[in-house]
Each structure stands twice: as structure tokens, then as C-alpha cells.
Amino acid sequence: MTVSPSIPTFPGRILEVTLPAGPGGSPVVVGGQNALPLLPEGDHPHAPAVGMEIRTGPEELPPALAEVIGPFSGNPAALAQKCVSGWGARFLFLSLSGCNPDAGGQGVQDGAAIVREVLAATATPVIVGGCGDEDVDGRLFPAVAEAATRPVFLSYAEEKNYRLVAGAALAYGHGVVSWSPIDINIAKQINLLLADLGFPGERVLIDPLTGGLGYGLEYTYSIVERVRLAGLSGDAMLARPILCHLGDAWKAREASDASEPGWGDSALRGRRWEEATGLACLAAGADLLVCRHPENVKRLSEAAWR
């Protein structure tokens, strides 16, 4: 007996979004698909893109990362160059974590200066992340938006601050990453609110909050899937490219704890932990992955074959 599988077709299409590059760099274009990820059917004009995170604040790196990015600590511009030309990152996610009062406490102007340095050091598309302190971010985003010498994406706009972040992005022509705490309704609402402000949809990405393997990945997986299905089913507010930030994968003890020899080589473990998280996100429908381990840029890019 032959069974012919029913191939679903969808009425919707994910909006194409371009992360602009500087002169001589390659922009990253994502979105444009009208089908589920990785499947042979449908149009997939752009494969998912893998980028790397650069953090500005002091932190104790897990063993797997200490080896490779440790030497660049305190030098975001050099790390940026290495990520792009050495490791093949197609975009950079610059977290201004150093501006958090609890983590370095750099001034807002220092943060803005770092953004300028990184933009000068590479022509690759850049997403700039806040420091996570509501107060500081309220000053940081406008400063970064003004300082950025070319269009970037600001991450992130959530229910509380979306007006400020969107305002800063509108003022200087940047894009925004809309964030929601693993909740499809809030994801939709924040995109509606941005649209209400008149923010152009082709400059918005969705960050559904990515939990690492063993720490909520299954919730993220399901939300990414549902956001994508809703988008493909015609919900314009959710028909946007999805960004999964794999940073949380490193928060798992299994990814970083070297004191458990029974769990195997800690460096390999950490790398694999991030990779597994990234693969799941790709399968669920992520268009952009932000990872921290150089090796995973390669491995995840290979997996993101369409």
C-alpha cells in the first residue's frame, strides 16, 4: 500500500527582514518562507543565519568558552573581528551587559562608544542588546541609537519599554527585536503595539525567550512552533522572523560545571549543550540563532541548510 503524505500548504508568508551591513559587508536577509522549517516543500528563500554574541561585562566564562573567547575579554572590537573573519558569524549580537550597575557599571556613554567601536571594526550586521537594568536601558537605548553610525537592531522591546525602544529606533532608522516571555499572546500584542506606533514591520524580529536545554527549552520549542504556525496561517503580527538567543544554554550546570568529571569533558559538554539547544530551535522554526561558541557557528550553520 502506498501512502501519500498530505503536504500542508499555508496561506501566509513570513515577512522578509534585512539586517543591514556596513560598507563592504554582507547584510543578512531572513524570512520570506511560506512553509515549516527544514522541510523540502514550500519556498525558503533564505536559510537561517547564525551569529555570535559579544558581551561587554565582566563574567566568569564556562570552561568551554574560556578557551576560545577568553583571550578577547575586555576587547569587544577585536572579538567582533574574530567572530566574523575567523569564525564565520553572519551577524553579531552585542550585549552591553557591562552597563548593568551590578556587572561593571559602565556608563551609558561608554556603552555607546563600544557600539561605535564594534561598528567601525566590522561591516557585519549588528544587534545591540541592553544591559537588563530597566533604568539604565531607558537611557542606554536612546544613546546607542544616536551613537550607531549605521542601522542596527535594538534588543529588546517588551511590553514595558516598547515605546522608548521603538522611539529610539524610529529616530535614527534602526530595527527592533520584540521580546515576550515564552507567551504567544504577548508576542502578538507587542507586535501589535509596535504596529500601532507606526513601526515598520520589516524592521522587527521576534525573540520568544529561549530557555536552554533542560531549563525550559521545551516551552520555547513549542512557542516558536506556534508563533511560526500562526504566522504561516495568516496572522500578520506573528509572520515575522524569529531570533533565538542560545545564551541561556550556558546557564545550565551541565554546560559549565567542571567539578563533575563523571559527566565527561566539560568543554565538550558546554559546546554540545549549546548546539543541542540551537538544533532544537532551528527545527522549531528559528530564523536567527545567536551562539557563543565559535564551533557552533559552523555546526549550526551546516544544520541550517534551508
Added chain:
Amino acid sequence: MHEPLFSACIRGAGAVLSLARTTLDGVQARRGKDAPLAYPETAYELPVAFGLTELRVTTLSGAGAVLDLARTLIREGATAENAMDAGAATLLAADVLGALSHENGNPYPPPSVGFVPDSVLRKLGIFMVDGSVPGVAVVIGNAADPAAAAAMVRHFQEIGLLVFLAGEVTGQMGAQGVKLGEDFKTFPLGPLPAVIHAVNFAVRAGLTFGGIGRGQAQAMLSYLGNRVKAFVCALGPLDDVALAIAAGAMKAGLTVLADEAVPEIPGLLLSRPAGEEMALAGMEARGIKVKWVKLPVPIAFGPAFEGERIRKSDTHVEFGGGRSAAFELVRMSPPEEVRDREITVSGTDLRGLPKGTILPLAIVVRVAGSRMQKDFESVLERRIHRIVNYGEGTMHVAQRDTTWIRISTEAVEKGFTLSDLGMMLYAKLHADFENIVDKVAVTILTREKDVAAGLSEARAAYAERDARARTLTDDAVSEFYSCTLCQSFAPNHVCIVSPERLGLCGAINWLDGKAGFEITPTGPNQPVEKGAVLDPVKGAFGGINDFVRQHSRNTVREMNLYSIMDAPMTSCGCFECILAIIPEANGVMAVNREFAGQETPCGMGFSTLAGSVGGGVQTPGFMGVGKHYLLSRKFLGAEGGLARVVWMTKEMKEQLGPALRERAAEIGIPDLVDKIADETVAVTPEQLVSHMETVGHPALSLPPLL
């Protein structure tokens, strides 16, 4: 009576236009028609022309084309339309004049700034989008009382408005010591004609932040009218030119307030004395609301204290709770009868009272708002409970005329007073219902006779409200409301909230849904058209089915509002009680969340049942509901209504109280409540059936459930 005004606007427009023409001709004669013309530091050429016309202006001759177009907008005939168009012409011409005057940069002596560059616009615009700059005040003319005008401008600065000054008032404010400059978001533009830089600032805000392109005049006007919350304060006598500029502002939907007598145009042109009254009228006309960053009360305030109980030994003063007369009431009133932020306390206040004092209390909150509805009174009133509990040292129980409030000794020691209580209510009601209320005033009374008098008025209001609630039926309304709040954990769950079936959590009724939608139009409560009535008994509606299908992402294809057996509503997890069928008894049982026992006729306690019912799936035969749904006329219509209930926990019977008996009487079975078994009578199907046979429970003679 507006004709003279309109004529003046048209005359003024003509005057500005001819001045612009003569000036342009002069410059052209000197520099040639191809000489460049631009404001310094802007990407938007001559912004007014950029925003309102298709014309590209980079040279003097380009500016000539703008003036030609402006000329066509000036028509004879003293009508409102002609006056407004003349106003638009004035703005176009004034922007040409403005640009010409900036040939060598800012033409005015300090502190006047002239044209405000894009870089400042971008910086400030962020805060306009963000809402931390809640609006824009343009103050022009010559103040008769500079001190009053200065007080008004300082008030604008305090609430964070962006302020532009043009005319003599610029110098007057400087002389009054008003702080000027970017740091104070107050821009002295220059003499009266420089007011055009406030206009081109607003237009550029639309171009930069409103996503509006060149020449999209309609979109621009609507952006200026709806998004830029700006108003003009015109001080001193208004000549033709000032009136023409004002007409331009009105064309863009801005409100103009004059301190001289003018024939008013509602919403657009008002006459008010300079000072607080003008400020309030301008802000009200443009819907500018002030947000409180921190409440000015001596105790901490926030959700963290919501669960705090104040024990008797910590109580300093107590109101109501059966110990004294007390009530709370929210009333909608016409805007002219409510003075925003008016907090009145009459009678004894807390200071100096001995510990253990019991006082009568009346809390009457009057609210007004263009989108306020009488139906929302109860929604706001119930919020009082939460607001009072947010205070550290204030506790609130119950509602209406059963309210019970305790204030702790610690709070009284910190200096907490009843006006602080009023402040909490004022500020939080404003914040929580921002989209609904524009004005809130609170009156608190503690004199026996005042409270007694108020109480009878309040009871009349409650009765009226209850009567209205009885007319709100599922059959009478055309829209129900959705609630999808619980999708965060039950991904495909959709509550449909109708007048006669509240959300299964018991916290959201139809009016809450309606208010919720007004407050957050993009939020979890959306109006849902009932659409075609497919089956009135089961509660099958075309529109509801479509909505549920779409919002459950195709997993729930049909949902009958009044049935437990046939496509029942899904259950998320927060149901107040669970209904489950007992096939042997041909009926349903009801068990409430608080019931800790494991023994029920279906063999499962609440928690075990909850595990199998929740998650947002349809489980025929099982359903989570809000307790009060049992009292509804639409309760299980498909299965025969309340007569189907064969077992209910004792606690639930008590909670539903006399209302349950009334409802039983209404369906003609006054002794039904006694026939319904509880855990003391039956915990197995066999015991249940034998009890039912003994008492003659009506479910036995209903059609078989299965």
C-alpha cells in the same frame, strides 16, 4: 458669530503670504532663482511643504512654487473650511519665510533658538513616542500677567511637556526666571513669526516617528491631530496674523486657547484665563494625562503588600466590617462636575485617634472620561479592593456596603491619613484605567450622619446596577468577550465570557471583558460577535465558533456555551469549581477548589479531577467553571440546567447561599438544594443514587445523559 473670526484668519493668511512673496522676490533679486534654500541641519527641506505637499524645495524658485500653491488655498468667504485652509496656506508661507530668514543660521539673538535642528527633534521625539513627554505646549503672544504665564509654563515643565515660546512671552519668561533650553525641554523660538518652528518641528516628528512619507497630507494631518498631543496658548490680543497661524494649528487638529474673548469652537478654539485653568483645559482637550512615578503617600505601595493581613492587635483604626456603617461607591459623572485630583476628607481623620477606634466610612469616587461608560462603575469599584490592599498597613475586605477596612498602627505612626487613602485611589484608578478615565475625584466621609445619608444613595445605586445586570442577558447582547489570558500556559484555551457565563476563573465577567477591551484594545479581551444562533439551548453560535476555532489555532472546532456533554468549553486550569458527570445518577456533581477531600461520587477529589480536566482541551462530561455560573439561567441548558446537579460540596452550597435557593425556586423546585447530596451524605455513586431515590431528586426523571 464666527464670521469675523474667519475673515480675520483669511486676511491674516493673505498678509503672511504677501510678506513671504515680497521677501522671496527680494532674496531672489539678490541671489538668483536657482540659489539654494534650506533650513540648517535637517533632512526635510522645508518641512511643512515636505509633509503637506508634493513639492520638492531646494532652491528659491522651489519656494516660489510653494507660495503659488498656498495662494490657491486662500479663498474668499468667511467659512470655517476657508479659514482652516487659509491657516494651512499661512503655515506653508511662514515656513518659506522661516527658511529665508535662516540664510546665515539662527537670525535671532540668544536665548532664542530659531529653527530646531533634526538632532534635537530625534532626541526629544523618542520621549514623545515613549510617553515620558506627554504632550507639547506652544505658548505665544504677549502675557498681560507675566507672573501667571510663568507659573503656567513652570507647571508644563513639571509634568514634562515640551514647551515652545514665541513672541514677547519669550522675553517675559526669561525675565520671570523660567529656566529655558533643551535641558528643560523649553525652547524660546523667537518673535511671533518664529512659531513656525514649532509647527515644522511637529511635522518633522510625523515624518520621523510616524512613518509618514513626503506629501502624505492626510496622514500627516491625522498624525498631528491624533498623535502629537499639542495645544497652543495664545496670550494677549490676537491680530489677523496670529489668528491665521492659529487657524493653521486648528487645521492640524490642535487646540488653541486664548486668554482674550474669542468665539469658541468646541475642541479647537477655547477662551480661558492664562494660568492653571488654561493649562488644564489644553491638557484635557488633547487628552494629555500625567503619570505618577511615585505615589506621594507616607507608606509603601505596591502588589508586594497585597496579601498582607492586618491582625486585630496591629489595627489602629477600623471601618465597616459590620462594626460600623461603611460603603464604597464609584460613580460616573459629567466631566464638568469632576475636578481631577480633588480629594476631600470630611469628618475625623486618622491623626491622633486612639488605637482601636471604629469609625463609619464613606468612599465616593467620581470619575469622568470620554470613553467611560456607566457599566464600568462596578469594574472600577471592585478595583478599590486591590488598591487599598496595595498599601503597606492598609487592608480591605469585601465590597459595596459590606466593605471592611483596617489601618495599622504602623501606618498611622508614619503619618498616613485618609487623604493619602484618597490619593492611592486617585492615582491608581487613573493609571489602571488610563484609557477610560480622564478625571478622578475622591470624597471620604467619616461623620455618622454623612455616611448614613450617603449609604441610602449608594444602596439605590447598587440596586440600579443590579437591575441593569439582570437585563444584561446572553440573548440581549450581540457581542460576548473572549479572554485568552490563560493561553500562556494552556495554549489553545479560549474563555468566552457572556453576560450569563463568567470566565471559569470567576474573576472576569462580561463587563470586565468589555472594560478590558477598552483599556487595552490589543489585549486578551476581544469582542466576539455572536453571529448566527445555531442552537439557543446548547449555546451554539456561528461567530463564537469561528472565533474559538481561530484562536485555539484550529484545535477547538466547535464550542457550545451551555453544554457539558456536547463540545463543552475548554478548561485551562484556574476554574473555581469542576463539574463532572455521574452516569449512574444521571446528573453532574460540582466540587470547588477549596475542597480538600478525595472522596466524591466520581471517585476523585478536586486536585485529581483538575489534572484530567485542565490544559485547554475539551473533555465532554467534565468542565471547569466559575462558581456563579451555577446560578445562571444558562447553566447547562443543553442538559436540563440546575436540576442536573446531584451532588455539591457543603462548602459550595454555603458559598452560593440564598442565591442558590432563589434560583432553585425560580425553576420551580424550591427544595432542590436539600435534595442535592454533599460529602456528608454520599461519596460513592451507589450512596448517591439511593439518596436521590429517597429524596426524589429531579435528575432521575431527566432524559439520560449518555
